[in-house]
Amino acid sequence: MTQTTAPGRPVTLADLIEAMADAIPDRAAVRTIDRDWSFAEIDDRSTRLANHLVSLGIRPGDHVAVHSANRIEWVDAFYGCLKARAVPININYKYLSDELAYLYDNADCVATLVDPAYVDAVRALDLPLLEHMVELGPAYDDALAAALSTRLTGRSSDDHYVLYTGGTTGSPKGVVWRQEDLMRAALNQSRFGAPFDSVEQLANEATANENPLVLLACGPMMHGGSQWIMGNAHMAGAAVGLFTEPNFDAERILDLVERARVNSLTFLGDAMGRPVAEAILAAPTRWDLSSLVAVSNGAAPLSEGVREQIRRALPDRFILDSYGASESGATGARIDDGSTAAAGAPRFDVSDQVEVFDASFNPCPPGVTGMLGRSGPVPLGYYKDPVRSAATFREIDGVRWAVPGDFARREDDGSVTVLGRGSVCINTGGEKVHPEEVEAVLLRHDDVFDAVVVGTPHERWGQQVTALVQLREGVSVDGAGADSGPGLVSVSAEELREHCHALIANYKVPKVFLFVDQVPRTPVSKVDYRASASLALELLNEP
Numbered sequence: 001m002t003q004t005t006a007p008g009r010p011v012t013l014a015d016l017i018e019a020m021a022d023a024i025p026d027r028a029a030v031r032t033i034d035r036d037w038s039f040a041e042i043d044d045r046s047t048r049l050a051n052h053l054v055s056l057g058i059r060p061g062d063h064v065a066v067h068s069a070n071r072i073e074w075v076d077a078f079y080g081c082l083k084a085r086a087v088p089i090n091i092n093y094k095y096l097s098d099e100l101a102y103l104y105d106n107a108d109c110v111a112t113l114v115d116p117a118y119v120d121a122v123r124a125l126d127l128p129l130l131e132h133m134v135e136l137g138p139a140y141d142d143a144l145a146a147a148l149s150t151r152l153t154g155r156s157s158d159d160h161y162v163l164y165t166g167g168t169t170g171s172p173k174g175v176v177w178r179q180e181d182l183m184r185a186a187l188n189q190s191r192f193g194a195p196f197d198s199v200e201q202l203a204n205e206a207t208a209n210e211n212p213l214v215l216l217a218c219g220p221m222m223h224g225g226s227q228w229i230m231g232n233a234h235m236a237g238a239a240v241g242l243f244t245e246p247n248f249d250a251e252r253i254l255d256l257v258e259r260a261r262v263n264s265l266t267f268l269g270d271a272m273g274r275p276v277a278e279a280i281l282a283a284p285t286r287w288d289l290s291s292l293v294a295v296s297n298g299a300a301p302l303s304e305g306v307r308e309q310i311r312r313a314l315p316d317r318f319i320l321d322s323y324g325a326s327e328s329g330a331t332g333a334r335i336d337d338g339s340t341a342a343a344g345a346p347r348f349d350v351s352d353q354v355e356v357f358d359a360s361f362n363p364c365p366p367g368v369t370g371m372l373g374r375s376g377p378v379p380l381g382y383y384k385d386p387v388r389s390a391a392t393f394r395e396i397d398g399v400r401w402a403v404p405g406d407f408a409r410r411e412d413d414g415s416v417t418v419l420g421r422g423s424v425c426i427n428t429g430g431e432k433v434h435p436e437e438v439e440a441v442l443l444r445h446d447d448v449f450d451a452v453v454v455g456t457p458h459e460r461w462g463q464q465v466t467a468l469v470q471l472r473e474g475v476s477v478d479g480a481g482a483d484s485g486p487g488l489v490s491v492s493a494e495e496l497r498e499h500c501h502a503l504i505a506n507y508k509v510p511k512v513f514l515f516v517d518q519v520p521r522t523p524v525s526k527v528d529y530r531a532s533a534s535l536a537l538e539l540l541n542e543p
Helices: 013-023 039-056 072-083 097-106 114-121 140-144 179-185 199-208 223-236 251-262 270-282 304-313 386-392 434-442 493-501 529-540
Strands: 028-030 036-038 063-067 089-090 110-115 132-135 160-164 174-178 214-217 239-241 264-267 294-298 319-327 329-336 347-348 354-357 370-374 393-395 398-404 404-411 416-421 426-428 431-434 448-458 462-471 475-477 489-491 512-515
Touching: 013 039, 013 089, 013 179, 013 223, 013 354, 036 039, 036 416, 063 072, 063 386, 072 089, 072 223, 089 110, 089 160, 110 114, 110 398, 114 132, 132 140, 160 179, 160 431, 174 179, 179 223, 214 223, 214 251, 223 239, 251 270, 251 319, 264 270, 270 304, 270 448, 294 489, 304 319, 329 370, 354 404, 354 489, 370 416, 370 529, 398 404, 416 434, 426 448, 431 434, 434 462, 434 493, 448 489, 448 529, 462 475, 462 529, 489 529, 493 512, 512 529
Parallel strands: 028 239, 063 089, 063 110, 110 132, 214 239, 214 264, 264 294, 294 319, 462 512, 475 489
Antiparallel strands: 028 036, 160 174, 319 329, 329 347, 347 416, 354 370, 370 398, 370 404, 393 398, 404 416, 426 431, 448 462
């Protein structure tokens, strides 16, 4: 590798990976089920890709789509684009034609790094700006082998990172960060948020740490949470486990935990946490999980029922809950020691950069619900959307805040209870109901596997609280004509209503329970509120 960088590198992710490759070249940076990839290898591969992109005519600031499920080339693409001062754009590979057309067009992608499985889908789109398609596979490998291995220079801490949100309540939006701000606000948690001066300092700390962690995110790299976990690991000179199976598979996740000696395993809610816990409970001696010291969760809540399963499957491990958003970075966290069971929405410890504001953007006193805000290093705005940018990123008393739209409540001990997005808040008879608070209560019922709460039209109340409920396997709906003989379990809407009445105010209790085979969720396990609302209306209108 030809060294062309010097001390005093800018604070960028590309410079970080180069500093780590210089300081700890042989240390594992990425671990898959098949092999390890060292920092030197990741640096070399991404440098060669950067040079290849430049040879195609990619210029600083250009947007390059990364359209693939998890594979080592995703890591190449992430760092390679940033080394070339281009911007990697996360493409949801489960999107279909109209969704893909919107995302590629909105992001102004001029090139795509695409898995062969999705090439035809991209070719079918009308994308006048898309000039280059780099197909992953043998031709890609040949291009990297032929590319220069000389590092590029000229990067700036102001270089952009763009993360497209999942669009669970509207069209996906591209959140634009300065790379330095992203690194300080979202990717610094493995160092417990400790301040740092330079990437050289980070590399020196990594060199001194002879027992680096291995972090594993169960979700796809197209999800911001998984990208941020990779960044967290690499900022500490640690390895990230990369799950490369085409679909989520709890047993294969545990194979990777064992093989890569993972220390921290991150779920995206019940949809991932439950099957992993159940796999361990079904075969408690199958895997050597002695390396695992913590289970983390983000992006979607863990229900109390799943927490209990995790505690039984992995006794004496920490469960770390984290809260953040694409627009605010890592905002809050709390260690669950199992001593209490929350009856409603999740609560987090936060720093003095976090506030709860009322409608006039004055701080709310404890016990009062308002809008959550985070100051400090925050994004520049939404890509090509000045109206929504002005609404979300605003100056309050001379300080710039990100106010992404989550309702929250400050508690007496200084912590914050997060109640969920205001865009899905239900207005029923003048009362505001936050779906996540009701969902958390439903998920505490032993017979409920999954649940989502939406508002549906009602002549008297404007909206009524409506629950879509997915029961556990082996549980039937009481009164639905199913056999409820000896050994079988059934549950009724009235039982679920009584369960909710015991835990939350009457106006929050669902008026309607709709039993479904599966709750609509996005590819990264978040509740899909748009699809859920449509399904609820469809079921309510059935003759």
